[in-house]
Amino acid sequence: MLKLTKAVFLFFAFLLPGYGQLQAQQGHEEEKTHVTESHSEEIEAHASDTHAEEGFNAGEFVIDHVSDSYDWHITSFGDKHISIPLPIIVYSKQPELHDGQAFHVFMSSKFHHGHSAYKGFRISESEEFKGKVVELDAAGLEIGTPIDISITKTIAGILASVVILLWLVFATAKLAKKNTGRAPTGVQNALEPIIFFIRDEVAKPAIGEHKYEKFMPFLLTLFFFILINNFMGLIPIPPFGANVTGNIGVTMVLALFTFAITTINGNKHYWKEIYNPDVPWWLKFPIPLMPIVELSGVITKPFVLMVRLFANMMAGHLIVMVFVSLIFVFGSLFGPAVGLGASPISILFSVFILLLDVLVSFIQAYVFTLLSALYFGMATADHH
Amino acid sequence: MGLVMPNPGTIFWMLIIFGIVFFVLKKFAWKPILTALKEREDSIATALNSAEEAKKEVAGLKADNEKVIAEARREKEAILKEAKELKDKIVAEAKEKAGEEAQKTIAQARQQIEAEKTAAINDIKKQVAELSVSIAEKVIRKELSNKGEQEKMVDGLIDDIKLN
Secondary structure: OHHHHHHHHHHHHHHHHHHHHHHHHHHHHHHHHHHHHHHHHHHHOOHHHHHHHHOOOHHHHHHHHHOOOOEEEEEEEOOEEEEEEOEEEEEOOOHHHOOOOOEEEEEHHHHOOOOOOEOOEEEOOOOOOOOOEEEEOOOOOEEEOOEEOOOOHHHHHHHHHHHHHHHHHHHHHHHHHHOOOOOOOOHHHHHHHHHHHHHHHHHHHHHOOOOHHHHHHHHHHHHHHHHHHHHHHHOOOOOOOOOOOOOHHHHHHHHHHHHHHHHHHOOHHHHHHHHOOOOOHHHOOOOOHHHHHHHHHHHHHHHHHHHHHHHHHHHHHHHHHHHHHHHHHHHHHHOHHHHHHHHHHHHHHHHHHHHHHHHHHHHHHHHHHHHHHHHHHHHHOOOO | OOOOOOOHHHHHHHHHHHHHHHHHHHHHHHHHHHHHHHHHHHHHHHHHHHHHHHHHHHHHHHHHHHHHHHHHHHHHHHHHHHHHHHHHHHHHHHHHHHHHHHHHHHHHHHHHHHHHHHHHHHHHHHHHHHHHHHHHHHHHHHHOOOHHHHHHHHHHHHHHHHHO
């Protein structure tokens, strides 16, 4: 019986991320249609009327919650938005448009939630730069984006979880020094099993007994970074709840680190397998078919790492938001009573998905670390 | 902001943050943690090893003890056996000796008895001879008190001689 539930559970676990992506696509489409609609409506100058009719836009609601943004939105009452302002850091190549200054640092609250411009910058509402900070020319038209290194919600989320990560690991390090040769205490008890797991179940089998030690710091940092960010993303209260590991820029950097370490540590055998693999000669000459395949593999490996983590975490967030937004969809379609009636089911599903996401958080952190370790193992493998 | 397009700003900060976190943790946290773990593992391994050795030693001691005990037992048995044999031998010897002695005594006694018997027989013979002689004398004296009888006797004797 237990086995059966487990099987069903796993089935859903594999099914749901796919479903989430589907939802994301639909959300995208909805968003797009919404944008075009509102655009045309604005031209017709019936914007406010139709908006009231439309009521709740689930696609926009969901996408807004999983997207990066310049301020940390907490809640809104009607037109009043409550959010934590975050610093905007931009470098303009055209300082003459911004009081003669190229480098600008100011809080996002200056934009009033995207409603107003500040020093020749504003949050774009055009389709091309939607949601990004754009420069405005003298006439108030968008002319492009500046170099933008703002502390966005994602970055703030990363900083928050990095604080937790550093605290956890340094506390463990301190205890480890104190308890050398003795039984672990406190937070050391929580982290050590995971460290042992990464070492004995991931690094040693994947890289090998003799070379694994060199890669342990990276694998541990990677695992804990992803795990903590995954968990923080599940807690819907600032400074948590930012969709960090569901941001493709973040996963891209993580994958880049894996790629860089793999490439730097690649030994002669590794490169030989790429440029001159052990295959019949006609697969290498005159058209270097296998080298091309192998070389593309070098790129696809980190790419897949990037997409897997991003898609899984993004999907988890999306589904939870979709289930929550169902309440308001029902509410706006059939009246508040129906929305209220649908809420228990929505909440039940949301809770289920959240619990699933806890599992996914572990699995994704593990998979990313394991695959990174495997790539390191391949790069440092001895010739047999 | 697009969902599937990486944002340069995010990448920039993430590179810096993750790079610093990685470097700092590697330098100041993971190294001591991993060393401590290794040291503890080693110490546990050594402790287990020495425990194993101690166990082996104890087992060896036990085996030695058993060997000693077994040897002692064997020795005891050997001694007992020897003692028994000795005892048996002594008893047997004693028995033999006693038998011999008895035999000797008996033989001596027999000899003495024989000698005494012979002496007694000789004595008896002597006495019988004396008695016979006296009886014969008395008989002859009585019988030869009358003449007829004497003659008769003489005749008888003569006859006997003839017959012989």
